[in-house]
Amino acid sequence: MDNVCEEAVFSNLFRTHSKTVYNYIYYKFGNQEKAYDAVQEAFVKLWENCAKVSPDKAKSYVYTVANNLYLNVIKAEKVRLKYAGRQKNTSYESPEFLMEEKEYKEKLDRALDSLPENQRTTFLLNRIDGKKYAEIAEMEGVSVKAIEKRMHLALKALRAQIDGI
Amino acid sequence: MQENYLAKWLNNELSEEELKEFKSSEEYASYQRILAASDQLEAPEFDLDMAWKDFHERSTTDDTKVIRMRPFQKMLRIAAAVSVLFVISYFYFNSLNETISTQYAQRETVILPDASEVILNAGSEISYSKKKWDQQRNIVLEGEAFFKVAKGKKFTVATAAGTVTVLGTQFNVEHRDGFFEVSCYEGLVSVSYNEVETQLPAGSSIVIFNGTIVEDEVAKNQSPSWVNDESSFKSIPFKFVLNELERQYDIEVSTQGIDTVQLFTGTFSNTNLNLALESISAPYQIKVKLKGNQVLFYAEETP
Numbered sequence: 365m366d367n368v369c370e371e372a373v374f375s376n377l378f379r380t381h382s383k384t385v386y387n388y389i390y391y392k393f394g395n396q397e398k399a400y401d402a403v404q405e406a407f408v409k410l411w412e413n414c415a416k417v418s419p420d421k422a423k424s425y426v427y428t429v430a431n432n433l434y435l436n437v438i439k440a441e442k443v444r445l446k447y448a449g450r451q452k453n454t455s456y457e458s459p460e461f462l463m464e465e466k467e468y469k470e471k472l473d474r475a476l477d478s479l480p481e482n483q484r485t486t487f488l489l490n491r492i493d494g495k496k497y498a499e500i501a502e503m504e505g506v507s508v509k510a511i512e513k514r515m516h517l518a519l520k521a522l523r524a525q526i527d528g529i
Numbered sequence: 530m531q532e533n534y535l536a537k538w539l540n541n542e543l544s545e546e547e548l549k550e551f552k553s554s555e556e557y558a559s560y561q562r563i564l565a566a567s568d569q570l571e572a573p574e575f576d577l578d579m580a581w582k583d584f585h586e587r588s589t590t591d592d593t594k595v596i597r598m599r600p601f602q603k604m605l606r607i608a609a610a611v612s613v614l615f616v617i618s619y620f621y622f623n624s625l626n627e628t629i630s631t632q633y634a635q636r637e638t639v640i641l642p643d644a645s646e647v648i649l650n651a652g653s654e655i656s657y658s659k660k661k662w663d664q665q666r667n668i669v670l671e672g673e674a675f676f677k678v679a680k681g682k683k684f685t686v687a688t689a690a691g692t693v694t695v696l697g698t699q700f701n702v703e704h705r706d707g708f709f710e711v712s713c714y715e716g717l718v719s720v721s722y723n724e725v726e727t728q729l730p731a732g733s734s735i736v737i738f739n740g741t742i743v744e745d746e747v748a749k750n751q752s753p754s755w756v757n758d759e760s761s762f763k764s765i766p767f768k769f770v771l772n773e774l775e776r777q778y779d780i781e782v783s784t785q786g787i788d789t790v791q792l793f794t795g796t797f798s799n800t801n802l803n804l805a806l807e808s809i810s811a812p813y814q815i816k817v818k819l820k821g822n823q824v825l826f827y828a829e830e831t832p
Contacts, residue, residue: 375581382580387572396573403580404587411588446571472566490539491567497540515536523559 368422369414377422378407384493385430388503391485393434394441402430427503442477443484445492468526475525483518486511535560630654631672633779641666645684646677650703650755652776673703675753690737691722698731701753708769709737712747738766758799764792770809771826778802779822786828787815 368374382403389399406426410417417425447469476484482504489495489503497511504511530547537543538551538560551557631637631649639647639655642662647655653672661667666684678684680697688704698716703709711720712734720727720735722742729735732749735742745763747753754761760773768789771782777799795812797805802819810817810826818825 378581378584379577382577383575386575386580390573400575400580404584407584408588444573446573447566447569468562469566472563476567487567488570488572491564492570492572497536509533512533512536515539516533519535519539519560519563522563523556526563527556527559 367415368410368417368419373419374411374414377410377419377426381423381426382407384489384495385426387493388427388485388489389430389434391443391488392431392481394443398434402433405433406430424502424505428505431503445473445476445488471526472522475522478525479518479521483514483521486514487518487522490515539564626656627659628654628656633776641668643679643681645679648675648756650674650776651779670702670704672705673701673755675699675701675756691720694719694721699752700729701734705769705772707738711735712753714747714749714751714753736765738769754796755799759796760799761796763794765794766790767793770797774805774809774824778805780824781822782824782826784826787813787826 368377385403385406386399389402390396393399406429409429410422410426413425476488479487486500486504489500490497495503497508497515501508501511530550531537531543534543534547534551538548543551629637629639629649631651631653633652635651637649639649641647641657642659643666645666647668649655650673653670653674655668655670655674657666657668666678666682667687668685669687671688674686676684676686676695677699678695678697682696684695684697686693686702688702688709690704690709693700693702693711695716695718698718699714700716700718701710701712701714703711709722711718711729713729713731715731717731718729720729722737727735727742727744732747734745734747736745737743743764760770760777762770762773766789767787770793771784771789774780774797775782780802793809795808797808799805806817806819806824814829816827816829818827
């Protein structure tokens with residue numbers, strides 16, 4: 365069986381997963397610097413132990429290392445996300461609509477921020493990174509059902525916060 | 530509506546009826562809007578190439594840097610090795626060697642396990658096995674010592690030049706670089722030198738240096754003069770006399786314009802240096818200078 369020590373295999377793993385590892389840690393703690401360090405640390409560990417980790421385990425290995433790095437160590441900061449303004453004739457929108465849209469995004473930001481860390485991470489991995497529930501379950505080391513629960517609760521909480529219920 | 534239906538809805542896993550029911554609910558529009566807005570979200574920038582480059586730097590420096598050691602465990606191992614060594618050497622030296630040595634200007638009396646007595650002259654060393662003493666009375670000597678041997682089994686004094694064997698007697702053995710002397714004061718001593726054995730009755734002595742053997746007489750039933758704080762010489766090269774002087778007083782002796790091979794007969798005190806210097810210099814009409822622990826013997830003509 366081939367292992368991760370091969371340069372090509374490792375490089376491929378890095379290119380496919382480093383961005384997600386970065387986002388994953390960022391969604392949890394809202395700190396870009398820590399997220400970047402976590403990527404480095406996780407892949408350095410993987411490289412050091414490349415002979416012991418098979419390629420199919422490599423993915424969950426890096427998430428586990430990245431996650432353990434800050435376990436209980438740092439306090440979550442504010443998660444700041446950008447909105448990719450889909451360029452659809454925004455100039456034709458009325459000023460009232462634009463204003464309302466801006467307000468809504470701010471509400472969503474606040475709502476996301478007030479979510480529990482595990483719900484926010486699950487929600488954003490799914491919405492931004494397009495990760496399937498099964499993949500998120502593997503990253504977090506929980507069952508798919510637990511991820512579905514988090515997703516469900518995240519949506520409910522977001523709505524409650526935004527609609528002011 | 531099934532459990533976690535919002536999650537199922539996102540995954541298109543709701544049945545048609547469920548979907549219909551959900552769409553007709555008043556919160557449906559809210560959820561739709563949340564999804565629409567959140568789908569415009571972007572994570573912060575991540576520069577993959579830079580991260581890859583950084584990774585290479587870190588992983589190469591870490592390769593040389595990260596060596597996990599357990600210093601405590603290492604210490605334990607060393608400590609264990611050292612203590613084993615200690616125990617072994619303790620038993621080894623205990624079973625093999627008892628060593629007694631004297632520095633310059635020092636004399637020591639040693640009582641052996643069978644009550645035999647050894648008086649060590651200055652700058653000498655003896656060693657023997659305490660444990661095996663009952664089976665064999667063996668002593669290794671370097672330098673000079675006077676032996677009063679209790680009656681019993683064979684008593685052997687081994688030097689690099691030759692060995693001396695007795696049953697019970699009093700005798701003196703001296704061996705220092707090229708000079709080997711045995712004097713018997715009581716009983717009978719057997720000296721073997723170059724595989725030639727010489728019987729030495731009481732009142733005789735044998736001096737061997739530079740390969741020549743000279744037999745001589747000593748006073749019976751006495752001790753060598755050094756035991757009584759005097760060093761005596763009879764036709765001994767001058768340099769051996771000076772060496773003995775150095776040993777007795779722990780001083781450094783040098784000469785200037787003096788033939789150190791000429792033979793010396795005489796005695797010097799081992800307790801009074803000035804007297805000793807005079808007894809050596811006067812008969813030869815040479816001068817002597819003492820400064821600190823340096824002594825210079827020089828011929829009269831030279832300054």
